[in-house]
Amino acid sequence: MSLLRVDRLVKRYGGLCATDHFCVEVQAGELHAIIGPNGAGKSTLIGLLAGELEADEGTIHLDGFDITSMSIEQRVHAGLARSYQITSVFPEFTALENVALACQSLQGHSFRFWRAAASDAALREPAKALLARVGLAGRMHVEAAALAHGEHRQLELAMALAGQPRLLLLDEPMAGMSQAESAQMTELLADLKGEHAIVLVEHDMDAVFALADRITVLVNGRALACGTADAIRANAEVRDAYLGDERCNETTGAAR
Numbered sequence: 001m002s003l004l005r006v007d008r009l010v011k012r013y014g015g016l017c018a019t020d021h022f023c024v025e026v027q028a029g030e031l032h033a034i035i036g037p038n039g040a041g042k043s044t045l046i047g048l049l050a051g052e053l054e055a056d057e058g059t060i061h062l063d064g065f066d067i068t069s070m071s072i073e074q075r076v077h078a079g080l081a082r083s084y085q086i087t088s089v090f091p092e093f094t095a096l097e098n099v100a101l102a103c104q105s106l107q108g109h110s111f112r113f114w115r116a117a118a119s120d121a122a123l124r125e126p127a128k129a130l131l132a133r134v135g136l137a138g139r140m141h142v143e144a145a146a147l148a149h150g151e152h153r154q155l156e157l158a159m160a161l162a163g164q165p166r167l168l169l170l171d172e173p174m175a176g177m178s179q180a181e182s183a184q185m186t187e188l189l190a191d192l193k194g195e196h197a198i199v200l201v202e203h204d205m206d207a208v209f210a211l212a213d214r215i216t217v218l219v220n221g222r223a224l225a226c227g228t229a230d231a232i233r234a235n236a237e238v239r240d241a242y243l244g245d246e247r248c249n250e251t252t253g254a255a256r
Contacts, residue, residue, distance in 0.1 A: 001064055003028040004049075004167055005198045009058035011044050018044040020221035022056070026167070031189070033199040033208045036218035037242050042201045045218065046171045049199065051075045051081040062167065075104065076118075081165035083157050083173065091145035094135055098144055099127035099158050106163035130158040134188060150181030154188070167197045174204045186210055209233070217242060 002025040011019040020042045026032045034042055047053035048240060051072040060068045069074055100123040131140045134154040144155060153173055154174055160168060162208065173189070174182045186207045192198065193211070202208050208215065211231045216226040219239050224242075225235050232238055 002026060002061075003030075003063055004199070005059075005061040006049070007059045007061075009045075009048060009060065010056045011041075011048055011053060012056050018221050019048060019055075022218070022221065022223055024190070024226070025224065026197050026199060026215055027213075028166070028197055029194045030213045031193045031200060031211050033200045033202060033212035033215045034218055035202070035208055035215060035242065036224075040218040041221040042218055043171065044221075045059075046082065046169055046201055050080070050169055076163055076165075079164075079166035080169065082169040083160040089144050089152070089159070090154060092143060094141050095131055095145055095147065095151075095155050095158075096124065096127055096140040098155060099130050099162060100124055102143050102159035102162040103127055103130075107206040109214075113123070124171075125157075126162070131155075131162055133161065134158045135184065150177050150184060152187065153177070157188070161196075165196060167199065168192070170200045170202070172200060172202055173200070174202055174207055175213075182207060236238075 004024075004026040006022060006024045008021045008023060009019050010017065010021055016046070022045065024032070034045065036042055044053065048055050051070060051074070055068060058068070059066060062075070062078055062080060065078065067078055067080070070078065090101070093101070100120070103123045103126050128137070128140060134157050136151060136154050136158065139151060144152065147155060157173070169202055170189075174185055177185065182204055189198065189200070189211055200208070200211065212229055214226060214228060215232045217224045217232060219241050225232060225238050
């Protein structure tokens with residue numbers, strides 16, 4: 001049985017069908033990438049999966065349970081986390097304090113202690129382990145505001161992992177990163193594969209083809225194709241609809 005099963009999901013905005021009877025299945029431990037041109041409906045899809053948007057039609061099942069009508073909080077407790085949006089980063093708090101607070105809130109503890117969370121061994125030790133997991137062990141006492149862009153993304157990922165999710169939704173984690181930062185994030189996500197199922201929306205095609213077990217190409221809210229990286233590369237419809245445009249953008253220097 002698939003960990004995530006999305007069946008004929010629809011989201012309309014007036015006469016626009018942003019998600020058009022979309023179907024996908026994600027297996028436990030799989031990294032499944034969603035790619036497509038701007039305006040294809042990728043952000044809408046992530047919002048629907050996370051519970052930030054309400055579907056007009058269709059169903060979402062996580063580990064066999066229907067979560068279509070669940071709130072964001074209920075989905076988090078069911079094992080789903082959206083990185084970079086699951087909780088706010090407090091810029092004046094250290095990396096350790098931020099992750100300790102994420103552990104506190106996601107584990108159902110009281111949120112009233114604020115900075116005291118980092119002094120609670122039951123929260124501090126898991127937070128330190130999560131920071132080490134994402135490569136920030138040496139930066140745990142640095143305020144979030146002082147972290148580099150790539151480090152900030154690593155911190156947000158550590159906070160998302162605090163709830164021990166079975167499924168991670170990652171919406172363009174490499175956006176704005178340098179080449180070195182992207183390479184580091186790619187290595188980190190490769191290491192997380194197998195421990196968590198991951199739905200990855202990303203424009204960095206090098207990262208997508210290096211990481212994805214399967215890729216779904218989204219065009220006008222519909223799944224144009226789904227398959228392995230090799231199958232997607234060889235698909236003429238995909239090249240015409242998306243990958244050809246990506247190569248053109250890279251050649252001309254246009255923003256992706």
